[in-house]
Amino acid sequence: NKGNSEEQTIKKFESYKRETALPKEVSNCRIYVDNRADSIILPVYGMAVPFHISTLKNISKSDEGEYVYLRFNFNSPGQGVGKKDSLPISDPNATFMRSVTIRSSDILRMNEMYTSIQNLKKDQAKRETEKAQLAD
Amino acid sequence: MSDAKVQFNEIFLTDVPYIVARGQIRLGKSGIGWKAASDADMAAAMGYGIPGYSDEKGMLAIQSADIRRIQWQRVAKGFGIRIWLKDGTLHKLDGFDRDDYDSMKDAVKRFYKGITLENRDVSLKGWNWGKTDFEGQNLTFKVENKPMFDIPMNQVSNTNLAGKNEVSIELQPTRPGTKRKAIDEMVEVRFYVPGTTTTTKKPSDGED
Incomplete structure (x- = not known):
């Protein structure tokens, strides 16, 4: 049954069930990597906004003058040919966040964030592959 | 008891993004006031033309009669209130504790006729579609x-x-x-x- 399998795909990941689970560190309104919850938390106008690592396609970094820019590219429709993605296609009218760019002059910390987010993404991709192999 | 003001300390005025303006908020029958805690906090909120904010006094004054809704929601700095005025202005104040909810809810109910503290339940699912x-x-x-x-x-x-x-x-x-x-x-x-x-x-x- 197609509907069921789609639903399962959608419900596969969730960053936090309740707000009490948000890490304390979000209070300083900076990017935070929560390995335990497989999530990155981005500051958006005073809110701590989690993105599950499964939504992240990749991250890129650019240095421009006194700032470092991190660009978070998320999985969204119409990207990447050939790669089978697990988009929540049950709602064809959904709007997707395709990318978010955050800049900071704290170069050292931004470099650390870049590395730890890449690591989290790699770990998650590895786990997914292992899971897929087990399922075969 | 009913005219007593309810005060919370260490509250950030976040109408303008990225400024750090800390102060006290007071709720009373006549309205809601926020006052900068120090000269530095006062300077931080200065010059933005925040409606109802006095640069000289470092104070934000909101009249009871102007309030349309008040929402309570999770923010990065703990909890925040969103005060919507009848003219469309939105004031944001962050830094409340989870435990402040009850006294805030009670104060809103007591002081402002017809207004209840609404819960704005935010999504923390971590999804990028919606x-x-x-x-x-x-x-x-x-x-x-x-x-x-x-x-x-x-x-x-x-x-x-x-x-x-x-x-x-x-x-x-x-x-x-x-x-x-x-x-x-x-x-x-x-x-x-x-x-x-x-x-x-x-x-x-x-x-x-």
Whole structure:
């Protein structure tokens, strides 16, 4: 049954069930990597906004003058040919966040964030592959 | 007892993004007031033309009669209240504790006729798909009907149709020359917006 399998795909990941689970560190309104919850938390106008690592396609970094820019590219429709993605296609009218760019002059910390987010993404991709192999 | 004011300390006035203005908030029958805790906090909120804010006094004054709704929600700095005025102004105050909820709810009920402290339940699912919606001057991204984040329209410096089905929103940088610690600021967000004519086919996914 197609509907069921789609639903399962959608419900596969969730960053936090309740707000009490948000890490304390979000209070300083900076990017935070929560390995335990497989999530990155981005500051958006005073809110701590989690993105599950499964939504992240990749991250890129650019240095421009006194700032470092991190660009978070998320999985969204119409990207990447050939790669089978697990988009929540049950709602064809959904709007997707395709990318978010955050800049900071704290170069050292931004470099650390870049590395730890890449690591989290790699770990998650590895786990997914292992899971897929087990399922075969 | 009923005329007593209810006060909370260490509350941040966050009407303007990225400023750090700490102070006390007081709720009373006549309205809601926020006062900067120090000269530095006062200076931080100065010069932005925040409605109801006096640069000289370092005070924000909100009249009871002007209040339309008050919302309570999870924010980065603990909990925050969103005070919507009848003229559309939105005041944001962050830094409340979870435990402040009961006394806040009680104060709102006691002081402001017909107003109850609403719970704005935010989405923490970590999903990047949902719907965009306008709430007053905010562009709100909602996941399963719960707000995930808001973008104040007055922070938007440019928008672009960046591609087929892609909208980019550029956001104003912080005021130049503002003395600030290294902050993380969002400078751009891009949305995939599904076409209004082609909603049935999965895009370029090859075979099933």
